[in-house]
Amino acid sequence: xxxxxxxxxxxxxxxxxxxxxxxxxxxxxxxxxxxxxxxxxxxxxxxxxxxxxxxxxxxxxxxxxxxxxxxxxxxxxxxxxxxxxxxxxxxxxxxxxxxxxxxxxxxxxxxxxxxxxxxxxxxxxxxxxxxxxxxxxxxxxxxxxxxxxxxxxxxxxxxxxxxxxxxxxxxxxxxxxxxxxxxxxxxxxxxxxxxxxxxxxxxxxxxxxxxxxxxxxxxxxxxxxxxxxxxxxxxxxxxxxxxxxxxxxxxxxxxxxxxxx
Amino acid sequence: xxxxxxxxxxxxxxxxxxxxxxxxxxxxxxxxxxxxxxxxxxxxxxxxxxxxxxxxxxxxxxxxxxxxxxxxxxxxxxxxxxxxxxxxxxxxxxxxxxxxxxxxxxxxxxxxxxxxxxxxxxxxxxxxxxxxxxxxxxxxxxxxxxxxxxxxxxxxxxxxxxxxxxxxxxxxxxxxxxxxxxxxxxxxxxxxxxxxxxxxxxxxxxxxxxxxxxxxxxxxxxxxxxxxxxxxxxxxxxxxxxxxxxxxxxxxxxxxxxxxxxxxxxxxxxxxxxxxxxxxxxxxxxxxxxxxxxxxxxxxxxxxxxxxxxxxxxxxxxxxxxxxxxxxxxxxxxxxxxxxxxxxxxxxxxxxxxxxxxxxxxxxxxxxxxxxxxxxxxxxxxxxxxxxxxxxxxxxxxxxxxxxxxxxxxxxxxxxxxxxxxxxxxxxxxxxxxxxxxxxx
Numbered sequence: 205x206x207x208x209x210x211x212x213x214x215x216x217x218x219x220x221x222x223x224x225x226x227x228x229x230x231x232x233x234x235x236x237x238x239x240x241x242x243x244x245x246x247x248x249x250x251x252x253x254x255x256x257x258x259x260x261x262x263x264x265x266x267x268x269x270x271x272x273x274x275x276x277x278x279x280x281x282x283x284x285x286x287x288x289x290x291x292x293x294x295x296x297x298x299x300x301x302x303x304x305x306x307x308x309x310x311x312x313x314x315x316x317x318x319x320x321x322x323x324x325x326x327x328x329x330x331x332x333x334x335x336x337x338x339x340x341x342x343x344x345x346x347x348x349x350x351x352x353x354x355x356x357x358x359x360x361x362x363x364x365x366x367x368x369x370x371x372x373x374x375x376x377x378x379x380x381x382x383x384x385x386x387x388x389x390x391x392x393x394x395x396x397x398x399x400x401x402x403x404x405x406x407x408x409x410x411x412x413x414x415x416x417x418x419x420x421x422x423x424x425x426x427x428x429x430x431x432x433x434x435x436x437x438x439x440x441x442x443x444x445x446x447x448x449x450x451x452x453x454x455x456x457x458x459x460x461x462x463x464x465x
Numbered sequence: 466x467x468x469x470x471x472x473x474x475x476x477x478x479x480x481x482x483x484x485x486x487x488x489x490x491x492x493x494x495x496x497x498x499x500x501x502x503x504x505x506x507x508x509x510x511x512x513x514x515x516x517x518x519x520x521x522x523x524x525x526x527x528x529x530x531x532x533x534x535x536x537x538x539x540x541x542x543x544x545x546x547x548x549x550x551x552x553x554x555x556x557x558x559x560x561x562x563x564x565x566x567x568x569x570x571x572x573x574x575x576x577x578x579x580x581x582x583x584x585x586x587x588x589x590x591x592x593x594x595x596x597x598x599x600x601x602x603x604x605x606x607x608x609x610x611x612x613x614x615x616x617x618x619x620x621x622x623x624x625x626x627x628x629x630x631x632x633x634x635x636x637x638x639x640x641x642x643x644x645x646x647x648x649x650x651x652x653x654x655x656x657x658x659x660x661x662x663x664x665x666x667x668x669x670x671x672x673x674x675x676x677x678x679x680x681x682x683x684x685x686x687x688x689x690x691x692x693x694x695x696x697x698x699x700x701x702x703x704x705x706x707x708x709x710x711x712x713x714x715x716x717x718x719x720x721x722x723x724x725x726x727x728x729x730x731x732x733x734x735x736x737x738x739x740x741x742x743x744x745x746x747x748x749x750x751x752x753x754x755x756x757x758x759x760x761x762x763x764x765x766x767x768x769x770x771x772x773x774x775x776x777x778x779x780x781x782x783x784x785x786x787x788x789x790x791x792x793x794x795x796x797x798x799x800x801x802x803x804x805x806x807x808x809x810x811x812x813x814x815x816x817x818x819x820x821x822x823x824x825x826x827x828x829x830x831x832x833x834x835x836x837x838x839x840x841x842x843x844x845x846x847x848x849x850x851x852x853x854x855x856x857x858x859x860x861x862x863x864x865x866x867x868x869x870x871x872x873x874x875x876x877x878x879x880x881x882x883x884x885x886x887x888x889x890x891x892x893x894x895x896x897x898x899x900x901x902x903x904x905x906x
Contacts, residue, residue, distance in 0.1 A: 245904075
């Protein structure tokens, strides 16, 4: 991608004496993971297009500690949380959007008890807002006639009951939305949650992402949509294992929308 | 001598109920071995949850076949128990069908009990077939071998016998009513037992009375037996589903508790004005608080209530991604292990005059292995699936906390991930100053 993105840090906003509309919490995956970085870029492209006055923390951002908490390291989680809260409260942040359901969940549900109270939304919810208010308008028909199936991330769906926002956004791309047999409340995990992303799975007869991509492939999709950088990795690997990478692609809801404008 | 049956009945009732109360007390004591947890918030949501999930069976019907059959047995159980009230009054005062004066309404009641009893028999037979003939996967998992399988079938047999006794009692009563036998008032409607009654056509009146009394006695004694069987079986859910759904989660499922003990320490560490030496003098006497759980006493009481409430239906396990892919983890086993260990601890306390004497065992390793705990993706599928708001995930996380914070026993890759977060604020070994590089790539 060569397109120049407009991204300002909170530090710059402060220097100008201004407050952003919203803080984009990029998250560790969105900052460092090669695949997830593309999602961050697609989302920012949309924010730029909608003229959203947003900020990022940049080098001041640090891991939410979510993955440490799921692994059982409450100590490390709270250290991270308190550092982040000090920073966020110092900047008087009111509203946060993130492309990572894990960051979304912990910022929204677990930070308030430690003194960090913000209005936290997932990027699919924010994109729906931008579409509803007319700040973003879909003009292209890149995905017309294409079959898209949405894989519910556990920390967006079951954990926080957000099922409709990503689907509403996907509908705007004019694609044919097809559901897997297990979706929404009964969606199967991609296998990355609970710190599994960072370790080898326990002994078993199959990897979870293989099973989940099997669910997805049963819908005969052109595209598997996700709303989570970790699900994206797992589903992409799963597609490769099923040797379907030539016919099926895995894309984030933000990428699908960015390509549709 | 005339009052002998009344006295025997009263005695049976006192023994049956007394034993039940004793077991409930033991149950409550065991649950209270758990840590305190604040459940005072959001009473209206809690009431709504209990009404919808336990009373209204809302999560049972997610699986329509089992759900529908369960609703029949559940409604049958509750409604037919109105009949028990009459039986108790009759038994204590030597009356017969004391509610017969209600006339048409009584006919309606008895008639509906009979139809429900018949439906319960049908449902119970299908349940038995599902467990033993159709061999539905979730009833065949390794943790279901032995007693849990027997327990499941035994409950079905007891229910079957009770329903047959109830219908036989009515059938013979109907015969006696038609013979105009003394004490057998003409009352009630018998839509089902009228088909059993012809079996007793050639039986004389005095023998019929013996049959009727035998069925009546066996039925009520059977109920008292079943009441006391509950504590030793997975069937406690018929009582505990109500408190369990009330005390169950009201926060989003993704929200894990923040450990207060950790918060105190972290705040102290981060407070620049804190005197590192002052902290030691403020430390309360006794053992420092343990992080996480290695045994049942480290869990909170709602988690222990969860364990007693579990009826081993296995919906959690059948939805678990780890279990579906052949890993050792089974959320149902987590609950069964917790209960088994809690019972063991309870028995230990009973044997040692109310004091727990360390037995060299614990929930971790002796019941639940590390392999099971590390296989969890924390996806909440088990929590979502449970028809009575049990949260196996919270126990898994509490035990991981013990492994990581007390034993430093996380898998090596996770230790690497965590030291990356400590050193550079991300689970990968990248420089924090490069966090914004993606913008220009």
